[in-house]
Amino acid sequence: MKPQETERAAGSLHQRIVADLESRILSGQWPPGHRIPFEVELSAAYGCSRMTVNKALGRLVDAGLIERRRKAGSFVARPRSQAAVLDIHDIRAEVTARGAAYRFEIVARARRAATPADRLRIDVPAGAPLIALRTLHYADDRPFCSEDRLISLAAVPEAGAEPFDALPPGAWLVARVPWTQAEHSIAARAATKEQAARLDIAPGAPCLVVERRTWRAGEPVTGVELAYPGALHRLVARFAPTG
Amino acid sequence: MKPQETERAAGSLHQRIVADLESRILSGQWPPGHRIPFEVELSAAYGCSRMTVNKALGRLVDAGLIERRRKAGSFVARPRSQAAVLDIHDIRAEVTARGAAYRFEIVARARRAATPADRLRIDVPAGAPLIALRTLHYADDRPFCSEDRLISLAAVPEAGAEPFDALPPGAWLVARVPWTQAEHSIAARAATKEQAARLDIAPGAPCLVVERRTWRAGEPVTGVELAYPGALHRLVARFAPTG
DNA sequence: CGCCCGCATATGTATAGTCATGAATCGGCA
DNA sequence: TGCCGATTCATGACTATACATATGCGGGCG
Structure with missing residues (x-):
């Protein structure tokens, strides 16, 4: 999969993935506690490698939007204290x-x-x-x-x-x-x-x-x-x- | 290079690199504007691949501690407004x-x-x-x-x-x-x-x-x-x- | 002398594959 | 039935590689 094929919209592929997942979470489409698709599923959906999805999910963890547990999967974090x-x-x-x-x-x-x-x-x-x-x-x-x-x-x-x-x-x-x-x-x-x-x-x-x-x-x-x-x-x- | 050889102290290798560079910047050892070593130099210094260093530097960019310019290198950011x-x-x-x-x-x-x-x-x-x-x-x-x-x-x-x-x-x-x-x-x-x-x-x-x-x-x-x-x-x- | 082109280089992004880790689950045994 | 251990599986971490991109710099040409 060449990077050029998908790089419209928001710069790099992993940024696009971040923005996409972010919007689903912030819009409420994926409520707190919702299990988001596994890395392999996302990589298939976006037509990219697992590393790219992993990088995107890593950013969402940093941003506090999701939590990840081994084996269990990744979940939309429940907002605790606003900052x-x-x-x-x-x-x-x-x-x-x-x-x-x-x-x-x-x-x-x-x-x-x-x-x-x-x-x-x-x-x-x-x-x-x-x-x-x-x-x-x-x-x-x-x-x-x-x-x-x-x-x-x-x-x-x-x-x-x-x-x-x-x-x-x-x-x-x-x-x-x-x-x-x-x-x-x-x-x-x-x-x-x-x-x-x-x-x-x-x-x-x-x-x-x-x-x-x-x-x-x-x-x-x-x-x-x-x-x-x-x-x-x-x-x-x-x-x-x-x- | 096996990950196990260096993973004491602060969890994963790239976290250790982040913490290390961070301390050098915050301590003033690397003042604002200072050019930090290139990715290849750091990867040699830490004995890891360039990707790992890249990940660590990416985090520092997110944190606003460094700025990166192609070809030129990575530089300690000068603090603008405190947050x-x-x-x-x-x-x-x-x-x-x-x-x-x-x-x-x-x-x-x-x-x-x-x-x-x-x-x-x-x-x-x-x-x-x-x-x-x-x-x-x-x-x-x-x-x-x-x-x-x-x-x-x-x-x-x-x-x-x-x-x-x-x-x-x-x-x-x-x-x-x-x-x-x-x-x-x-x-x-x-x-x-x-x-x-x-x-x-x-x-x-x-x-x-x-x-x-x-x-x-x-x-x-x-x-x-x-x-x-x-x-x-x-x-x-x-x-x-x-x- | 000055300008522009091109090369060398450092970062940026992405891939495929490997090994480790931890947790859920299933099966076997008491 | 209940508990414990092995298996399985998703994430986590890292490597080696590849190619894109931009830019600083130097050489060549006008």
Whole structure:
């Protein structure tokens, strides 16, 4: 069977098979728990080798759409928890995307040993050396986001000497430190008096607060709290097909 | 080369290769833009066939860790926007996970043709038949979340006759309608007077508002707004290695 | 000097076949 | 009848091979 004979529609053959099976599952034609045809049956149906079907089914497993059990066959997975993929953009990109001019300002900077309060935000050992930064991000000279960040000097020693005058701390870190793990927590909170003053909103006004803790190969790198005025900002996520 | 000779550690050979390359990329040993060895070199290094390496590299492409160009080679991708995977749990699961008793109540229900206001929340044509539901979710008899939902009867005709007495509308829909696309928007908003009354919080208190719009094969299915008292709830996301 | 063609090369896709693994099933034995 | 072991079978993993495709690069020609 030459590949050319079947390669219309959606690129390669196994992609076509993936798309086809996917549509049958997502359309409900094959409900959760349904046993899909065996590899040999599919390879006969599509007129290709078993490896090609196998590759397609492997992708569907990765996508969480099917589960496979030896001897028993392949089954449409029952969706468990829905998942959404949240794009965490660079703050500069967010601001410029809405057509505003971006500017940031480091309003406070300190070097200190980790206090118990710090250790709630970054899981370094007590007394570990940290850089604490408070940054204000502006969109067209209006406060857009207040950032409170701790950086572990053990993980990023060069942060101690960095003036952060060209890049804000977040972008600087992303460009420098590849990270393997991050944990995000999103909440709505009333602005404290200080936050309100910094963000130029009323005290008690709702803020979207994003907390992020980041590790690199198990070692804590940074912990940050971003507070956005609720009226200004929303996070957008798209669906992830994970079942 | 027999598969048995190398299959210790992490399962299959191509999984081991994936994990190995992944760690080199995430550790920074291979920075973004770095050209990784050619398939033939890797297959020689791991003592396996090119197909096995190809499979592993294919996975890394899917994961967004590398980019591949014909003739040129494979390169470590430069991270663009960070991505976080947000698990959207069933509300019942959320409530019971914190050890509380779950209960829900449909407080309003209407069948109507889509109004312009409705069409901001679900992109059906004007006048399309809808079911509008307002649901209150309780944790241990305390209001946990207020849900405002529109369901397109064109997409889910059986929703018209469904009493929603056993399952809340969200869970009922998930069990019934497989969906292909969803869009989430997360914001912090002050509770309106009505929301505050329903949620038993002070008017103006911050709420975490999640809006979700769902399509099935391009057809709008449902639009929902979930309002959580800010003090009660936070969304947690984990990092996704997607660059 | 510059442009274009063609070759070398690395990836992309697909095939056929082999061996391993684990689970369902059937048959035999108690 | 009930249980246990052997068989069978579908998936899982991998190899060797083949051909398609695109592209970077260098040589040749205008």
